[in-house]
Amino acid sequence: MHRLHVKIFLWFWLGVLVVSGTLWSLSELTYTRAEDDRRWQQKYTPRVDLWARQETQILRRDGPAALERYIGSFQSDPGVSNFIFDADGREVLDRAVPDPVRRLLASMPDWPAGSPRVDAAERIIAERVVDRRGSSYDVVLDFPSPSVLNRSLFEFLSPDSYGEFPDRGSIVRVTAVLGVAGVFCFVLARHIARPIDRLRLAARNIANQQLHTRVDASVLQRKDELADLGRDFDRMAERIEHLVTAQRHLLADVSHALRSPLARLNVALGLARQRSGHATSEHLDRIETEAERLNKLIGQLLTMARMDSGVDLERSTRFDLGSIVEEVSTDADYEARQRECAVAFRQTGECVVEGAREMLRGALESVVRNAVRHAAKRTRIDVSLECRHGAGGARAVVEVRDHGPGVPEEAVAGLFVPFSRVLGDGVQSPERTGLGLAITRRTFEVHGGSATAANAPGGGFVVTLELPLPAERSARRAGRSPSLAAAAHATSGRSAAYGRRQAAP
């Protein structure tokens, strides 16, 4: 249950309590004891005669045992005591007789038969019956005194007020009122809080890049402002999805469009070289370097675009992460030797992960080669892989550490942003496009992992890459983890991504 729900529920309930309390107080203010006594007397006095006759008849005809059964059977109203006294003032059924009853009897020694004697304050009615044989009986009905709850508010508050503690009936009544009000308020609160909850969920999904999320149909079916809000939200989501998709497609389309002229440029460059008789030309070399840089950039832009559409996850497999980390390290070691560096790989435990193998390899490669490029000469690049078991489940953690100059602290966060440039770092190599680490982070995020970087305490730079291990992944997949769900959705095709209305999970 959510906070808003609880809040609305409690406020409504409190409201019901206050209103009913006020109504009760108002009615009680107009109450007087005398009026109550009068009403009671009017109600019961006419009936006593009949009861008294019946009971004495049963007593005479069938004996005390039958009378006791009879009284027991009709005494449904709790608290009402029924006594019968014979002419000697003895209680026929030998029951204990309360004092007020005795006092009343004592006050009517020569009372005529057939007319009830009433003590309204104590709520006692007595009637003398004389049967045909001339025996005289006194039948007494002793009603309970009005309880506290049947008292006026002032009486209720005054400590010496007469009466007893609330009887069971009143408690049941009060509880029932509270209960019914509670259920009603609960349902009402839910009715208001639920669609807000749904809207919140949808907004959160959009924030988590599940742009196809739309508000749940149950919200839109309502006929109130919340439904309007839902519809407006959907329009907004549609617009955002459209913009983001368009932007992604633009990136992909531009890259594709650049691919052909660039291919021609490369061949034309080759021809120019042939014509110049393979003479070393500084300018042709330069053009070739730039063309190579463009080639690489286009490749990375396409990778980026592809990743956003999540296509590669279709070919997701389970594999040993250690094998590709080691392969990449070995290859990087080969490259590092030219700089008199070495790449050392260390693995603790087997890490089987699930994902697009080649994509992950590319991401790892870019990090390790980056480290090799920035390592100081004659240093070692440490690549380690271990499985960590934390609160979020088991994760494979790859750490790539170089012993280079590191990165200015304020630039670290920007490293993963596309086309970021480290200030003061004049390195301009064809290898460097400003997209490598951005692609790496995106790759790991698409796989439910993360990529972070920091300057190492002892100098140098550490990039940490994390991937969830499949046990956790498969569990989360049941609940559709955001990135995978988004990716899976994206694979269902470009056109389908437009204007698709899908219920929030």
Next chain:
Amino acid sequence: MPLPAAGSADRHVLVVDDDTELCQLLSEYLGTEGYTVEAVHTGSRGVERALEGDHAIVVLDVMLPDLKGFEVLRRVRAHSRRPILMLTARGDEQDRILGLEMGADDYLPKPFNPRELSARIDAVLRRSRPDGAADRRHGDRLVVGDVSVDKGARVARCGDAVIDLTTVEFDLLDLLLRSAGRVIPRDELVQTVLRREFSPFDRSIDTHVSNLRRKLGPASDGGERIKGVRGIGYQYALDERARPR
């Protein structure tokens, strides 16, 4: 469409790419390198020409207006073992793996450096050409366990079944069997089989090995025939009964 001069069939290249200007430039470039180029611009035409022509090699772009390059590859491979070099999309790791798995001999991400293309074509052609008189004679058979290769006829058998291998896979198997039991480093495999300089981060040889594994199936004892030795290379697993004869 100029017919190739007689005798130049082994330098005749079929380029399947919808970019006509690129094809023109390539014809010119490869012409200087001693190749003749025939260019077609649609996939269906590409399949036709690849199957009926006498080209030494097909250079196939993955992105074609009618058929996908992979479909062209599949249709050609169904009938012919003609060497095929795929031009894959940059930024798509899966494309090149898929191409190699479907039987392409090599790949090059496009845009490419034409020198690289020419070198790749050279390498593919050199290895698809029979190596010389000594290899040409029949009976140059190498048998390891239940696998045999006949270098002259370029036929590989596993048990009694002929295995359909691409040129690269055949050469790879030949080299692995020749050195059965020994670990062959990856750079040696790349240089000998792909006939190009070993470059780190190029995993094509691994894809070829895994294709070969798949085609050979498991060894008679259920184990892996070709074992990967992490960080070094590959080894054709040998049990005592299966020394090369």
